[in-house]
Amino acid sequence: MKHFIQHIHNEVWHKNLFDYLLITLFAVFFLLGMRLFSGQREAQFFCIVAFTVGYIAWGVYHHILTRTLRIRILVEYILIGFAVLFFSLTLTFP
């Protein structure tokens, strides 16, 4: 567990604080939007799409900066993003 905490601390605090603040900010605005547009299906879906696109864009931006961008990494972000997008679509428009 010590390694785990230490790794998170290094990764977030010492290496990529701005990047993680950025994606956390995306998440906060996303949740605020979802709360604000409660009952408005299309607006909520727009929030989900925007957050998913932001998440994938964050992945590209972060891995370009750290010079670790690979196709398989991009595919990982896209697969997670689109899987969640379709799950959300199912629940948004029953």
Add this chain to the structure above:
Amino acid sequence: MYTHFKKTLRHIFVPGRHNNHQASSVSHASLTAYLCLAMVSFVILRNLAAQTGNVLGFATDVSTVRLMTLTNEQRVAKGLNALVYNPQLAAAAAAKAQDMFAKGYWAHFGPNGESPWNFILAAGYQYDSAGENLAKNYVSSNDVVNAWMNSPTHRDNILKPSYEEVGFAVVNGSLQGEDTTLVVQMFGSRIGFEQSTPNQQSKPESSNAPIQVAAVIPTITPLPTATRAPQVLSGSYKGLPVSTDTNIDRSQVKVEMTKPTSASPSLNLYPAFRIIIGILIALLIGAFVIDFYYISKSEQYIHRGKHIAHLIFLVAILIAMFFLGRGSIM
């Protein structure tokens, strides 16, 4: 057997040499399976909605019978009289819903000053006191009544002792370009009704908007045809006590305690889909946490996406699921 099971679990969740330092639960193959599952669940729910006649592409399990039952359950639980279904109030509620679709507004008052009382009077209901609750985009009758009961102003309408009658309209249509299910609930007590409270005469109650009584009975002109004609979902009131005149036999009023028959199988599946999708996302979060833990422990970093970013994204989506499928009230 046990060793084999343990080995399989290890392969699925724990990254190491055996799985190229990536747990197979978060490998590309698994994530692709997740994506396929998401697409299949979306297609299944959409097809079921289409098969059950929800031509606008959305489904709702809101019914007037159930709304009436739940409303009266709340009143009876507080020792109040059960409300009697009144077709004139239902007609007023339906006219209000149609008007909102036709003119594209979501409020107690229309863009040209149309008040709920205009619709009630135009339907031929001479009220002593009246009120209106609105809801949109809820998936079930229970959600609608729960939302109203959680709002002080709407709860006051439901639990107002002076009300004797009620009418509902559940209408599907396109509101401001969005497929919407509107629920209109109109309460009333007629002039001269025995149990009306004298000090509440001529004071219609509307949640969020107390107003003055309209002095003139308006006439409702035919509404312009909407791009998509609103579809009244619940027009049958069989089994409900119906008021036809002011002499209501209150002994006939019963609160129906049986579960409503489902009009839409897709709606029965919706709560199940919600739980299953929540579990799947939670499992994915768990898989990433375990994978992240073992990777940080072994320090075998390969070219991978950032676990922390994935977790922030997935946790935010899981929290957001609480806001999905919920409607709003007015």
